Amino acid sequence: MAAQRLYDTDGHLTSCTARVTACVPAGESWRIALDRTCFFPEGGGQYGDRGVLFPEGGEPVPVTDTREEGGEVWHTASAPLEPGTRVRGELDWPLRFARMQCHTGEHIASGLFHRLYGLDNVGFHLGDDVVTIDLSGPVTWPDVQRVERLANEAVSQDLPVSCAYPSPEELARLDYRSKKSIDGPVRIVTIPGYDVCACCAPHVSRTGEIGLIHFLSLQNWKGGVRLRMLCGSRAVEDVMAKQVSVSAISSRLSAKQEGVSKAVERLQAELEETKQRAAQLGRQAAEALSECISPGKPEALFFLELDVKAQRALVNAVLKRGTGVCGVFSPSGDGWTYIIGGDSSWDLRAVAKELGTALGGRGGGSAGMIQGSVPASRTRIEAWWTLKFVNKR
Numbered sequence: 001m002a003a004q005r006l007y008d009t010d011g012h013l014t015s016c017t018a019r020v021t022a023c024v025p026a027g028e029s030w031r032i033a034l035d036r037t038c039f040f041p042e043g044g045g046q047y048g049d050r051g052v053l054f055p056e057g058g059e060p061v062p063v064t065d066t067r068e069e070g071g072e073v074w075h076t077a078s079a080p081l082e083p084g085t086r087v088r089g090e091l092d093w094p095l096r097f098a099r100m101q102c103h104t105g106e107h108i109a110s111g112l113f114h115r116l117y118g119l120d121n122v123g124f125h126l127g128d129d130v131v132t133i134d135l136s137g138p139v140t141w142p143d144v145q146r147v148e149r150l151a152n153e154a155v156s157q158d159l160p161v162s163c164a165y166p167s168p169e170e171l172a173r174l175d176y177r178s179k180k181s182i183d184g185p186v187r188i189v190t191i192p193g194y195d196v197c198a199c200c201a202p203h204v205s206r207t208g209e210i211g212l213i214h215f216l217s218l219q220n221w222k223g224g225v226r227l228r229m230l231c232g233s234r235a236v237e238d239v240m241a242k243q244v245s246v247s248a249i250s251s252r253l254s255a256k257q258e259g260v261s262k263a264v265e266r267l268q269a270e271l272e273e274t275k276q277r278a279a280q281l282g283r284q285a286a287e288a289l290s291e292c293i294s295p296g297k298p299e300a301l302f303f304l305e306l307d308v309k310a311q312r313a314l315v316n317a318v319l320k321r322g323t324g325v326c327g328v329f330s331p332s333g334d335g336w337t338y339i340i341g342g343d344s345s346w347d348l349r350a351v352a353k354e355l356g357t358a359l360g361g362r363g364g365g366s367a368g369m370i371q372g373s374v375p376a377s378r379t380r381i382e383a384w385w386t387l388k389f390v391n392k393r
């Protein structure tokens, strides 16, 4: 006979006594069935409970998950227990309660999106880091904020959350979410004024227990939207962590906390301007440097800290003065990035290969210009350059 599901009528039951009715191996763990249980199996978007089974006179057995299969509730355990053994099962209550807060908060939010915007919750996932709700159509962030305010009003009203199994006739007359064909009796969860929904999972008894309902983000998702949210202690922890973050940014930028976003925008604009100025200076430096090269010099080699645009500008400026080949190496990590350019007498693609063979360089390009990186010391690069371009001319 399948287990009596104590969580069904009392979501706040944290422990129960029971007798083991079955125990079967499952990979490296065991699956244990009991005659009664307060452990909720995964369902309705909520994960299965975790906890511990304390057998009479035996070592405690951790339960890492609970699943329903073939009409039975199976506790995934790290050790076997003999059928007939009397046990006391204890839930990981802080985990279960946090899940119930998030789950009940999701009912209120989904009920509001349904009533105010005619949208359905088409996907719900109650993860241990974040809760996601997928809605069947688009909403804006101000819509989400409106729902968040109203949902938190429902919390402050401390409304009862009731679960019942209406008769088929009552059910037929009832307007509720998740109205799809379900085998057997349908469990209806009601939060008066906010939500009526078919759901099998445990919930808090009163909305006040949820504490806080807080949305984190909104993104387009399969023709609708995906919302990330948190409730209860998880929402409070999230708000506290973000406060630390905002305080740190505010103090670093010497900006008011509510104005950090504008301050970051200003900083980004300044950074962009600085980058452009640096690029301009790089080009000017390249021009100035090229002036120092004697016209017609056959080769020129530079080791300079330049970005790739300035490297290229320097190579081009030097080649314009009639230099046959010019290389610019700039420090990068443990090695150098390079650009080498040459006049029409060179096919530098072969040179890129030679540099790879000789010094482990990577790169390529066109006959007239190659670029890449080389993980060798300046001394070795200079020696290679001398052999290749100075001694052979």
Ligand SMILES: [Zn+2]
Pocket: 044, 103, 107, 189, 199, 200, 201, 203
């Ligand atoms: Zn539910």
